[in-house]
Amino acid sequence: MTNPQSSRRDFLADSGRAATAAWLSFHLPWLASLASCARDDARNNKAFGTLTPAEASAMRAFAAQIIPSDDGTPGAEDAGAAHFVDRALGQPFFADNLPVIRAGLADLDARAQSAGERTGFASLSRVAQIAIMREIEHGAFFKAARMLVVIGTLADPAYGGNKDYAGWMMVGIDHRPSYTAPFGWYDAQASADARKGVA
C-alpha cells in the first residue's frame, strides 16, 4: 500500500529525477492544496503561517544566499521563495520533513550565536552567513531546504513563489503562452543568412 513517508523522502531526495516515478501516487492533491493556500494568503495578505517569526527570518536569509539578489537581478527573496517554503511545509505531505527544517533553522541561529551574533543567522553579514552554510551544505537540512528554495523561485506563481515571474525573469524566460520563430540567436542568424543567400 501507499507509503507516504517514502513519497516525501523521494520528493526531497536531491537526486536526478526523470519525469517518471513508481510507487508514487496522490502527489497532486498536495499541490492543489498548496495553490489554494497561496491564493488565500495573497487575499488576506498573510505572511508566514507555518514557520515562527524567528524561523521565517532564518529561512529568508538562507534563501537569499542560495539564489542571491546581489547582481541587481531578482533572487529567491524577490521571488518570495521563503513564503513558498513556509506554505509547502504547512502541507500534511511535508509533515515528516517539518522537524528537520525547524531543527536546521534553529541550528543556523545557534551557529550564528556561537559566532557572537545575539539575534540570529539573519543578522549576520553575508560573508558570515555563507561561512555557516558551507559548514552544513552536505547535510539533510541543507539539501531539502535548498531544493524547496529553488522550486519556490522557479515554480508556477500559482504556488505562491516566483512572485511576478521573478524567477523566470532571472533565468531569462520571456514568459508567454506561445512563441514564433526565430526563437534564439542562432536560428535568427541562419534565417538572415538564408535571406541574404549565404550558405
Place this chain on the structure above:
Amino acid sequence: MNQRTYGERESVDFVIVGSGAAGGVLANELATAGFDVVVLEQGPWQQPTDFTHDELAIERENGMLNLSVEAIQTIRTSEADPKRRNTGRALAYRRGVGGTSVHFAANYWRFHPIDFKERSKWGSISGTGFADWPITYEELEPYYTRVDWEIGVSGAPGPFDPPRTRPYPLPPVPNKSSGVLLERAARALGLHAQAAPHAILSQPYDGRSGCMACGRCSYYGCEFGAKSSTLATVIPKAVATGRCEVRANSTVFRVATNASGRVTGVEYWDKNGKAHGQSARAVILAANGAETARLLLLSTSSLFPHGLANSSGHVGRHIMFNGHSSTFGRFDHPLNEYKGVVATRVIHDFYDADPKRGFYGAGGIDARFNFGPIAFALDWAPPDLPSWGSDYKRMLREYYTHSFRFAAHITSLPVPTNTVSLDHDHKDQWGRPGLCLTYQEHPDDLKARYWFRERTRELMEAAAATHVWDQPVLPIDGGVHLLGTARMGNDPRDSVVDRYHRAHDVPNLFICDGSSFVTSGRGQPTMTIQALAFRAAEHIGRFARSNDI
C-alpha cells in the same frame, strides 16, 4: 463527449484495452469499417483545456501520468536478486484517453528496412533473442503513409530515409537554435543533418490548429490540439462514427475465456473499484508493453496456467527501452530552447550498425533541451559548477537559455531474461500484483551508449560550445518505450502473436502495441506502433468479416 453507449452484456464486435497510440487507431479503423467497438481506458478523459504548463505538477510530480491508482513497481537485475522498490524511471506510461501519445515529444522517425531483417544481416548475438520480424518495411510502408496523412506528420526527406510512396503532408516545423548548431556540427564532422519528423502540425490541418511553439511538448499535453495524439486525432473520429464507446476510468484486470479456449470479453473495475464485465466477439490488447504483459499474465485459467497466450513462455520477456546518452553544451548567444518543439534536426549517419565498432548497436542523434527551469536548476546543471550562491545564480542566468544537449537514441537488444513479471509480494489497493522489472543491460547495449556519448561529445565540441558536460551513463531502471513483451513471429514456440497480431494460442485475441516489437528500432517507436495498428486493423477487420475471429 456525446457518444453511443453499449450495454455490458451486449456482445460488441471488439473490446480494445487501451486508448493510446495503437488503441486509438484500431478503434477508429474498426468503427469506421462498421464494427461495434468499446474501448476501455484505465485513466480519465482529459481535454486540452485540462492541460497546463505547470512544471512542478507535470515534470516533478508526474501530473500527466494520472497515477490515481497506485502504481506498484519493483526492480531487480536477475531472478536471484531480491525485488526492491523501483524509485527510478520505472515502466512509465500515461493513464488516460490518448495514452502516452498525449504527453510524448512526438518524434516520428520511421523504421528503416534494416530494422525488420537485422538478424539475417548481422547474425546471432549471444545472450539475446535477436530475430527478424515476420514482416518487412515494404509491407508496412503503406501504413506509415497512412499515419503521415491521417494523424498529421510534419517533416522533410533526409539522405538516409527509407523509401516512401507519398511526401509528408506538412512541411517541417521551424528550426530552432539547437538545430542550427546541430547542422554546424554535422558539417564540421562530415555528417548529415536532416529535419526531424514530428506528429505535430507545422500548419493547420484536418480542422486542427498548427503548432504555437509553446515549448511544452515533452511531458505535457498540447493545449492547442496541434500535437497529433490519438486524443486529438482518431479518437474523436472513432466516437463520431456512432459505433465506438470510449469508457474512461475503466481498469481491465482480466481477459475472460471459455472452456474452448476462446476469449469472451474482459472484466474491469470502474473508478470506484466496482467490478464490471464487457462481452465481445474478440478482444484487442493495446495497453502498452507493461500493462499488456501484466494483463496476459493475470488472465490465468486451467487452459492457460501460465497466463493467456503464453504457451511460448515469452509473455513479458525481451523488454526493450532504447538506450540513451547525451552531452550538454553552453553557448555564447541565447538559444531559448524553452520555445518550440523538442528537437528540430537529427543525424542518421549512425543508423546502421557496423561490425567495425566492435559491438552491435546503432542509433540517431538529435539536438534538444527538454527541461523546465526547475529540472535544469536541480538536476541537469553542469556538475562542475557551484550548486548555490552567487556563482550558482550566475550559472542559472547564463546557462538556462544558452544550453542544449546532443541526445543519442539507441538500439536495445531483446534479452529473454529482461522481463516484466507479476510481483505477488507487492499488491496495489485492489489486490492486483505489482509489476516487477528484471533487467540487466546487455554488454553491447552498454558499449553502444558509451560509443554514442563519444559522438555526442565530438558533436558538441564541433558546435563550438564554450562549456561541455556529459550526462552520466547510468544503469537502466525503466523507460518510456515499452517494447517486445509479446513479440510477433511466425513460430508459436518463440513468439506470442503472429504476423497479423493474432495470439498464436487464442483465435479471437489480438495484441497490438509496443509489445509486438521484435527489435527495438533506433529510439522513436511510436510511428511504427501506429503503422502496425493501421495494418493490424485492416487484417483484423478482414478476419471479422469472414467470421474468422
